[in-house]
Amino acid sequence: MKAIVKTEKQEKSLGLFDVEIPGVKDDEVLVKIRKTAICGTDLHVYEYSAGYEFIQTPVILGHEFSGVVEKVGKNVTNYKIGERVMGESNRYCRVCKNCKIGLTDICLNSKMTGLHFNGAMAEYIAVPEYTLHHLPNEVSFEEGAVAQPISVSLNAVFDHCPIVPGDRVVVFGPGIQGLIAAQAALLKGAAKVAIIGTDLDEESRLPIAREMNFLAINSSKEDVKKQLEIHWGSSEVDVVLEASGAIPAVETGITILKRGGILTVFGIYSKPLNLDLTKLVRAEITLYTSYTSTWKHYEQALTLLAEGKLNIKPFITEYPFSDGIQAFEDGVSKKAIKPVLTF
Ligand SMILES: [Zn+2]
Ligand SMILES: [Zn+2]
Known part of the structure; x- marks a missing residue:
């Protein structure tokens, strides 16, 4: 499959490569990506700004995504092939004292998709079932991808x-x-x-x-x-x-x-x-x-999008996946507020 990979810990070093489709562990879901948004974090990683030295390379970028379930691991219970989904950006541990009380946004062992693990700027991503949400029928794939940054703002405004x-x-x-x-x-x-x-x-x-x-x-x-x-x-x-x-x-x-x-x-x-x-x-x-978001804020984002209570269409600029590097350039120059890659 094609993927946008950050190859080295230095400025730019980003390219479109052919990589293997990821395997699916027992608790994982393979998602065929429809839309992946580029976020400020991705732009910092592209430019290799101070504060992002922790990333793993090589890594497929992308943590704001939506798509369709392609395959499920044998322990997956909530998702079926063909369902429309979007994914959370953070991989929280679910066992630390913050996760235990629902504060997964400040998990003590938090890792991030597309920085610590391969992300969603690729044709497929395999993610743990607990990081997915079903997309309501009224929510488009592009809205679904952008539900991640929406959830961050909702955490700030609704809970802090x-x-x-x-x-x-x-x-x-x-x-x-x-x-x-x-x-x-x-x-x-x-x-x-x-x-x-x-x-x-x-x-x-x-x-x-x-x-x-x-x-x-x-x-x-x-x-x-x-x-x-x-x-x-x-x-x-x-x-x-x-x-x-x-x-x-x-x-x-x-x-x-x-x-x-x-x-x-x-x-x-x-x-x-x-x-x-x-x-x-x-x-x-x-x-x-306020920092990142929790499961609840993703659900709030998807519900508010489904009800037409949040308008994100004016911010989105779509790019074909093959023009991904141009989308990064336009993000850096602020020509595009929210570049979204279409597969
Ligand atoms: Zn982001
Ligand atoms: Zn935790």
């Missing part, structure tokens, strides 16, 4: 951010995580939601945020506080969701929070942050963090 109806919410980072978090905030009853980006987002991401009727602010050109005052009558907000991974975003976020406000951080930062904790203490700002 006590938004109440009527709240004013500001989301930093108009990538897929931020655009989903903004929609999830509305589902929780937020009265107003703004999305903040920079000049880098002006070409594709901020226009989509505007198209979706969010107040979209370019912080490279506009003063965030002033824009909030103009559009909302006040620059004080109840909740800040930080999805950008940019340190200036955290700093600006703190300046617009009301006393008693909530700061939920789920970006990944390339360096440590200098944080004025006293300011947070004196304003009784509650800081939450």
Whole structure:
């Protein structure tokens, strides 16, 4: 089968290769891939950014995927040949003390598909049954593949951010995580939601945020506080969701929070942050963090997609699998927000 393989622990080193179709262990399901999305993590691995030295090479990339069951191991009970499925990105251990209480997002032995094990940028993937979900009939294969990043935003907004109806919410980072978090905030009853980006987002991401009727602010050109005052009558907000991974975003976020406000951080930062904790203490700002997602958040993502409550179509750019390397290039240059490979 054809597969996109990261061959060396260095920049780029990515190519389309012929590899063996994986064998299926007793508890595994062989999935014939229909769609695999490229994520920010994959782009970091492509560029071999700091913080990704742990990957195994050679490795087939890809952890956001959907497809059809091709074959099942003899102990598999919940999946049958021909069923439509999508897969979770993390392989949690199910025996550590966090897994035992359902916190599989912070499993003590967590490994990741497409980084520690061969992933889904290939015609087939073999995965343990417990990492799969059935796709509802109403959910397309491309939505199914993107349910993984959606689940990450839902974990942040639903479980690590006590938004109440009527709240004013500001989301930093108009990538897929931020655009989903903004929609999830509305589902929780937020009265107003703004999305903040920079000049880098002006070409594709901020226009989509505007198209979706969010107040979209370019912080490279506009003063965030002033824009909030103009559009909302006040620059004080109840909740800040930080999805950008940019340190200036955290700093600006703190300046617009009301006393008693909530700061939920789920970006990944390339360096440590200098944080004025006293300011947070004196304003009784509650800081939450959120990381990856659990089985529940995948099911929530699939249900909300099936019900038409989340819109992801504007973010997706499809590429034939054979143009996979171009899709990576377009992801790096931010030309495509969410490149999805079609098999
Ligand atoms: Zn991802
Ligand atoms: Zn565990």
